[in-house]
Amino acid sequence: MDRGTEQLPGAGKPPTWLRLLPWLTMVLLVVVQLTTPRSVQLGFAFAVVPPLTTLLYGMFGTAMVAGTMFALLLMPSIRADDVTYGDLLAFGLIGAVSVVLAGVRVRRDAQLVSVRTVAEAAQLAVLPPLPEQVGPVRCGALYRAAERGTLVGGDLYDVQDGPYGVRAIVADVKGHGLAAVGTVSALLGAFREAVLDEPELAGVAGRLDRRLVVDSAGRGETEVFATAVLVEFPPDGAAVRVLSCGHPAPLLVGEGGAREVRLTPGAPLGLGLREFRAPEAVAVQVGPADMLLAHTDGVTEARDATGAFYPLVDRLRAGARPVSPVDLVRSVWRDLSSYAGEVADDVALLALATPDGRG
Numbered sequence: 001m002d003r004g005t006e007q008l009p010g011a012g013k014p015p016t017w018l019r020l021l022p023w024l025t026m027v028l029l030v031v032v033q034l035t036t037p038r039s040v041q042l043g044f045a046f047a048v049v050p051p052l053t054t055l056l057y058g059m060f061g062t063a064m065v066a067g068t069m070f071a072l073l074l075m076p077s078i079r080a081d082d083v084t085y086g087d088l089l090a091f092g093l094i095g096a097v098s099v100v101l102a103g104v105r106v107r108r109d110a111q112l113v114s115v116r117t118v119a120e121a122a123q124l125a126v127l128p129p130l131p132e133q134v135g136p137v138r139c140g141a142l143y144r145a146a147e148r149g150t151l152v153g154g155d156l157y158d159v160q161d162g163p164y165g166v167r168a169i170v171a172d173v174k175g176h177g178l179a180a181v182g183t184v185s186a187l188l189g190a191f192r193e194a195v196l197d198e199p200e201l202a203g204v205a206g207r208l209d210r211r212l213v214v215d216s217a218g219r220g221e222t223e224v225f226a227t228a229v230l231v232e233f234p235p236d237g238a239a240v241r242v243l244s245c246g247h248p249a250p251l252l253v254g255e256g257g258a259r260e261v262r263l264t265p266g267a268p269l270g271l272g273l274r275e276f277r278a279p280e281a282v283a284v285q286v287g288p289a290d291m292l293l294a295h296t297d298g299v300t301e302a303r304d305a306t307g308a309f310y311p312l313v314d315r316l317r318a319g320a321r322p323v324s325p326v327d328l329v330r331s332v333w334r335d336l337s338s339y340a341g342e343v344a345d346d347v348a349l350l351a352l353a354t355p356d357g358r359g
Helices: 021-035 043-054 059-074 085-126 177-197 201-219 312-318 325-340
Strands: 002-004 137-144 155-162 165-173 226-233 240-245 251-254 257-260 282-284 291-295 347-353
Touching: 021 043, 021 059, 043 059, 043 085, 059 085, 085 177, 137 155, 137 165, 137 325, 155 177, 155 347, 165 177, 165 201, 165 291, 165 347, 177 201, 177 226, 201 226, 201 240, 226 291, 251 312, 257 312, 291 325, 312 325, 325 347
Parallel strands: 002 137
Antiparallel strands: 137 347, 155 165, 165 226, 226 240, 240 282, 251 257, 251 291, 291 347
């Protein structure tokens, strides 16, 4: 499963050329100082070196740079005429303060890395990585959260093997980012239980709807809802069954291109209807070379520079056919990224196939 996050400040080391920047700056200042007329005074420029170093080095590295700078300024051949002993004292104080600031920055970065590690662990517990095969079903999944630095947003997917076959869900809850993680977690928990207990997909959808209604009442909110598509690969190898509750229809991708699966439309989950009735599941014949691709509206509602929506079906028909579910979701994401540039919404892609094309 592919995940995308942004690095938090302090995570990882800066590149080598950037770590050399304070030393190169000092060399440049010395060269300029020696080659310019004495009437041009540049001694004050050395004061920028220690603060710059605090962004790249710890206390020891910053102290080395500040000490080297101070030693250079003491050399008669380099010291500018406008640099007095009072200025040297000021440079020394700047260096000392820079060392302290470097220590503060290192400690803050360590705290950020610790927070990031805990946050990643918590989010991965909500939406763990998906294996490339669940039972007889091969899987490919990709997730990109809209909120920087997060692994989970308002979209979700899961594939579980149970007594009634392999079942999958792709859903989009109200909102996005960390604010929606609670609803995502509740839906995933309800789905994983329903997979084991409910013999029909309609029963699974009913359990998901009840979970959202109960959560909405407990929070005092009136609009906690989600759209979802459910897929079932029966253990007897019969046709794959698909059910949609207000969610975009999955695509059947094969040698003949790509087409949307025709589904009976249903209401989204969690609307608090007096009597929730899931739509009828539709049987889909999946050929040996076919794959089902479920997605969230973050894919089809992405726009290019002219404001045109991403034409997923047309792009799949025009492109080369991927050979596996993992290749399929990665190729769609690459094409979507090149088409839309920055995608502003959560994106979830789930491709499913079986070795012999049957459920």
